[in-house]
Amino acid sequence: MGNGTSIGRVRGLGSSKHGAGHWLQQRYTAIGNLVLIPWLMISLALLPVYDFPTLHGWASQPVTATLLALICINTFYHARLGVQVFLEDYVHEEGNAFASIALLNIVPLAAAVFGLICVLRIALTTTTGGAA
C-alpha cells in the first residue's frame, strides 16, 4: 500500500470492484436477447397475414406488449453498450469522442422511451377484428 505520493496511493487502492460491470451487463442482456429476438422473429413469421388488424391484435395482447417493451429496454441497452465499445475503439479525436459519448447517453434512452410509449399506446388502444 503506497502512502507517499498520490500515484502510490492510487496504485495501492487496487480494483474499484466494478471494472467488469460493462462487460458483465453486455453478457446478461445478451442472454435476454437470446430469448426476445427469436421470439419476435418466430411470432412475426407465424402470423397468417400482415394487415393492420392482425398485427395490432397480436401486439396489443398483454404478453406480446410486455415482450415488445422488454426489447425496448433490454435489447436497446445491449445495443447502447455495444455502440459504446465501437465509439471508444474507433473515435480517437478528443472532441468527437466526447460528443459521441454524450450523444450515447441521450439517444438510446430517448429511443427506449419512444418505443415504450408506442407499445403502451398499442396495448391500450382497442380495435375490432383481426386474424390473430
Added chain:
Amino acid sequence: MNGSTSQSRGRPLSPHLGIWRWGPAMAVSILHRAAGQGMAFVGIPVFLWFLYALSAGEGAWVTFFRFFDAWYGRVVLIGLSWAFFEHLTSGLRHFVLDVGAGYELDTNTAWSWAVPAIAIVLTALFWAAIYLR
C-alpha cells in the same frame, strides 16, 4: 485515427484493421462488431418505425408495410436477419471463449469458419420458412 492529437500520440490504440493479418478469428470478430453496429443503427430505427406504425393506426401501418414489402425493404429485413443470426452464433462462440474454452488453434479456426456458415444457413432457413409455408 492516426494519433495526431497530443493526448493520443504515442499511446496504445485499439487494434485497427490495418495492423492485423487477416485470418478467420479476426474476421469473425469484425463481423460480430459490424453486425452489431448494423442492428443498432438500422435495426433499432426499423423496430421503432414498426412500433410507431402500429400505434399510429392503419394508414401509418400501410406506409410501413409497403416500404418493407418492396424489394429494397426486403433487402433491409433479410440483411437485418442475417446480422442477427451472425451476431447470435458469434455471440454464442464468445460465451464459450469467456469460460476459457476453444482457444486451441485448430478448434478456434474451425469455429471461426463455422460461425458465419451457420449464420447464413439459419438466415436461409428463416426466410424459406416464411416464403415456402
